[in-house]
Amino acid sequence: MPILPPAGELAPASPYVDLDRESWSGLRERTPLPLTAEEVEQLRGLGDEIDLDEVREMYLPISRLLNLYVGAVHGLRGALGTFLGDPAETGGVRETPFVIGIAGSVAVGKSTTARLLRALLARWPEHPRVELVTTDGFLLPNAELERRGLMQRKGFPESYDRRALTRFVADIKSGRDEVTAPVYSHLVYDIVPGERAVVHRPDILIVEGLNVLQPALPGQDGRTRMALADYFDFSIYVDARESDIEQWYLARFRKLRDTAFTDPSSYFRRFTEVSEQEALDFARGAWANINRLNLIENVLPTRGRATLVLRKGADHRIERVRLRKL
Numbered sequence: 001m002p003i004l005p006p007a008g009e010l011a012p013a014s015p016y017v018d019l020d021r022e023s024w025s026g027l028r029e030r031t032p033l034p035l036t037a038e039e040v041e042q043l044r045g046l047g048d049e050i051d052l053d054e055v056r057e058m059y060l061p062i063s064r065l066l067n068l069y070v071g072a073v074h075g076l077r078g079a080l081g082t083f084l085g086d087p088a089e090t091g092g093v094r095e096t097p098f099v100i101g102i103a104g105s106v107a108v109g110k111s112t113t114a115r116l117l118r119a120l121l122a123r124w125p126e127h128p129r130v131e132l133v134t135t136d137g138f139l140l141p142n143a144e145l146e147r148r149g150l151m152q153r154k155g156f157p158e159s160y161d162r163r164a165l166t167r168f169v170a171d172i173k174s175g176r177d178e179v180t181a182p183v184y185s186h187l188v189y190d191i192v193p194g195e196r197a198v199v200h201r202p203d204i205l206i207v208e209g210l211n212v213l214q215p216a217l218p219g220q221d222g223r224t225r226m227a228l229a230d231y232f233d234f235s236i237y238v239d240a241r242e243s244d245i246e247q248w249y250l251a252r253f254r255k256l257r258d259t260a261f262t263d264p265s266s267y268f269r270r271f272t273e274v275s276e277q278e279a280l281d282f283a284r285g286a287w288a289n290i291n292r293l294n295l296i297e298n299v300l301p302t303r304g305r306a307t308l309v310l311r312k313g314a315d316h317r318i319e320r321v322r323l324r325k326l
């Protein structure tokens with residue numbers, strides 16, 4: 001039975017506003033659609049069914065909201081600059097990039113969301129330079145994962161160099177001209193030796209990855225460390241039913257078996273040489289023992305921290321949107 005507050009007292013306000021498709025879609029107002037059907041097709045990931053109507057109805061309101069947030073945060077930075085005196089002397093707080101984190105399970109479609117938002121946000125004249133980085137570049141190399149007994153934990157928080165990832169975003173946030181990150185290859189399933197991705201002072205930085213909303217690591221000597229999310233101005237959690245995500249993961253594995261896995265340098269090439277049934281048995285195991293476990297133990301518990309939760313249905317269309325208002 002629900003416990004009612006004593007007469008005269010208000011129930012605690014929910015920190016979220018929950019909207020269905022129709023209500024959310026109306027919030028795009030007159031935001032123009034700057035993409036064509038062909039561009040959407042190029043941006044969407046393998047198996048992600050998003051089309052131009054979905055972008056117009058559900059992604060344009062996100063673009064409008066983020067444009068308003070960027071303006072508001074710049075206003076706040078102006079206030080901080082005024083308080084601190086000459087902004088140039090205080091590290092130019094006004095010019096700090098706006099940072100967006102995008103979290104969610106393996107195979108939920110984070111990278112499609114991130115690429116679409118990058119394209120939509122870059123069309124606003126106020127913030128044309130939008131950079132996108134994925135956190136996989138900060139995975140420990142396979143040799144190190146093996147040394148630590150973590151090869152079956154790829155994607156779990158402990159499989160990343162979390163300090164380097166946080167430092168990377170902190171450096172961009174502090175307005176450095178050029179910041180670099182290691183690069184991960186899905187094809188060879190490892191960090192690419194010697195390769196670096198370069199980020200040059202963007203107006204907006206999008207950081208996409210499984211664990212971007214994880215709390216801070218406990219520091220030594222009782223000192224508090226900064227978490228990656230402490231550098232975010234806005235965060236998005238891409239959500240869906242666990243059974244739908246599993247189906248998307250398996251369908252993608254089947255498609256990859258006919259495409260990327262046939263490349264001689266693919267780590268998964270052996271699955272093109274066994275029956276589809278055997279390959280899918282492996283994928284089911286990887287889902288159950290690695291990715292589902294990580295979703296339940298680490299990723300899903302961070303959902304409540306996101307500014308915006310996009311809940312997708314089995315057809316990949318966003319069914320509901322939850323926006324943090326407090």
Ligand SMILES: Nc1ncnc2c1ncn2[C@@H]1O[C@H](COP(=O)(O)OP(=O)(O)O)[C@@H](O)[C@H]1O
Nearest residue numbers: 045046105106107108109110111112186187260
């Ligand atoms: N084994 C693989 N080989 C090639 N590409 C892959 C492989 N696994 C995942 N990808 C691609 O990597 C990207 C990130 O995938 P993932 O981490 O599952 O996140 P999401 O599906 O939420 O974007 C996707 O574009 C996906 O298609």
Ligand SMILES: CC(C)(COP(=O)(O)O)[C@@H](O)C(=O)NCCC(=O)O
Nearest residue numbers: 134135136154155208209210286290
């Ligand atoms: C590379 C990933 C850990 C995702 O990295 P992210 O960019 O989210 O940090 C993930 O896509 C992955 O490959 N997981 C390993 C388990 C598997 O092969 O399904």
